[in-house]
Amino acid sequence: MIHGHRTHTLWIAFLLHRISGVALALFLPAHFWVLSYALNAPQKLDGFLHWAETPIVKFAEFGLVFLLSVHMLGGLRLMALEFLPWTSGQKTAAASTVAASTFLAGIFLLRAI
Amino acid sequence: MPKEQQMSVSVWRGGATGAFQSFDVKMEDNQTVLDVVAWIQQYADPTLSYRYACRVGMCGSCAMMVNGVPRWTCRTHVNKVLKDGHMEIGPLRNLPVIKDLATDMDPFFDKWVAAEGLHHPTQTRDDPIEAIDPTNAARVEINAGIECINCSVCYAACDTVAGNPDYLGPAALQRAWSVYNDSKDANKQAILDAVSGVGGCHNCHSQGSCAVHCPNELNPMNAIAGLKRETARNFFKRRT
Ligand code: HEM
Numbered sequence: 352m353i354h355g356h357r358t359h360t361l362w363i364a365f366l367l368h369r370i371s372g373v374a375l376a377l378f379l380p381a382h383f384w385v386l387s388y389a390l391n392a393p394q395k396l397d398g399f400l401h402w403a404e405t406p407i408v409k410f411a412e413f414g415l416v417f418l419l420s421v422h423m424l425g426g427l428r429l430m431a432l433e434f435l436p437w438t439s440g441q442k443t444a445a446a447s448t449v450a451a452s453t454f455l456a457g458i459f460l461l462r463a464i
Numbered sequence: 465m466p467k468e469q470q471m472s473v474s475v476w477r478g479g480a481t482g483a484f485q486s487f488d489v490k491m492e493d494n495q496t497v498l499d500v501v502a503w504i505q506q507y508a509d510p511t512l513s514y515r516y517a518c519r520v521g522m523c524g525s526c527a528m529m530v531n532g533v534p535r536w537t538c539r540t541h542v543n544k545v546l547k548d549g550h551m552e553i554g555p556l557r558n559l560p561v562i563k564d565l566a567t568d569m570d571p572f573f574d575k576w577v578a579a580e581g582l583h584h585p586t587q588t589r590d591d592p593i594e595a596i597d598p599t600n601a602a603r604v605e606i607n608a609g610i611e612c613i614n615c616s617v618c619y620a621a622c623d624t625v626a627g628n629p630d631y632l633g634p635a636a637l638q639r640a641w642s643v644y645n646d647s648k649d650a651n652k653q654a655i656l657d658a659v660s661g662v663g664g665c666h667n668c669h670s671q672g673s674c675a676v677h678c679p680n681e682l683n684p685m686n687a688i689a690g691l692k693r694e695t696a697r698n699f700f701k702r703r704t
């Protein structure tokens with residue numbers, strides 16, 4: 352799928368933005384549903400939080416934090432590209448959003464374990 | 465003398481449906497992809513259809529897909545694209561195929577008009593010629609766009625065009641941006657209206673394939689960002 356005319360930085364940034372956007376749209380409803388336990392069924396929430404302590408879930412959370420961060424920074428990058436005066440270095444900006452997101456999610460993972 | 469070297473070239477035959485046909489072509493020094501196509505047509509199969517005119521990167525008529533990448537074939541050297549002695553040449557993407565390597569460019573050019581990428585005069589031919597300051601910021605903004613050779617390489621590279629046949633595409637929008645910045649243009653509102661409709665500039669996802677593949681190293685993505693800015697500014701200006 353990524354071949355020929357698509358093998359360049361900004362196309363891959365687009366793909367990452369779409370995947371992270373769809374993943375967020377799928378994850379957030381589940382997220383809010385679990386949070387609603389805090390009001391309606393606190394003991395269920397405790398049970399869930401206990402399950403969320405397992406390493407595999409911690410690692411999945413690393414992925415989620417990364418996706419949220421990369422989507423937010425990538426979205427801000429696109430809005431800057433579109434609404435601020437043009438600057439070269441768009442590839443650097445796209446790579447930086449991925450780097451910053453990896454860093455952020457990494458810190459999150461280190462604090463969690 | 466070294467042994468004569470051959471390359472194997474797959475060439476699209478047919479229209480919208482068809483198949484790739486393989487040819488063995490002798491390798492030469494300083495051979496372009498267009499040279500290869502011309503050789504096949506002259507020596508292997510005279511019924512092969514393709515299009516070119518200037519052979520020096522001026523006319524924009526020779527663009528084709530080479531190994532899945534849109535390129536101006538008259539200025540693409542074989543040794544740059546050959547992979548293990550093989551290459552694949554097809555008609556430009558995102559356009560109807562007439563026959564073999566020749567595409568119907570009408571949709572591409574119709575969209576230049578649909579984007580109002582045409583001159584709306586402020587004066588008549590009887591008026592004196594207006595002096596334009598070449599250092600003026602709006603004039604400098606046009607510098608890149610006017611080098612476009614209408615080759616449709618960017619249009620073939622754009623996945624937004626592939627997904628939405630109504631999308632005006634990078635070249636037409638870049639043209640609209642040039643005309644919009646022209647101090648001699650009388651109807652800038654018509655341009656903004658034309659580029660903010662269903663097929664307009666806001667469809668663009670800033671993937672930048674247009675800028676990566678444009679053989680003249682132009683940046684339609686930059687021009688489209690300019691149109692997004694101006695249409696947004698215009699939207700708020702009109703409301704207040
Ligand atoms: C955190 C702040 C956010 C910012 C700054 C942001 C920004 C953006 C921008 C600018 C686009 C357009 C991209 C394009 O033109 O291709 C976009 C697309 C999208 N966003 Fe977000 N977004 C944010 C949060 C979210 C959230 C929370 C969700 C999930 C509910 C989400 C889901 C999507 C989806 C599905 C797309 C479509 C992807 C595409 O067209 O390629 N976004 N976002």
Ligand code: SF4
Nearest residue numbers: 622668669671672674
């Ligand atoms: S930047 Fe916009 S116009 Fe250029 S290839 Fe991408 S979607 Fe198409």
Ligand code: SF4
Nearest residue numbers: 612613615616618678
């Ligand atoms: S912008 Fe570049 S790729 Fe597109 S038609 Fe003009 S010269 Fe060709």
Ligand code: FES
Nearest residue numbers: 519521524526538
């Ligand atoms: S033949 Fe004119 S640009 Fe290639």
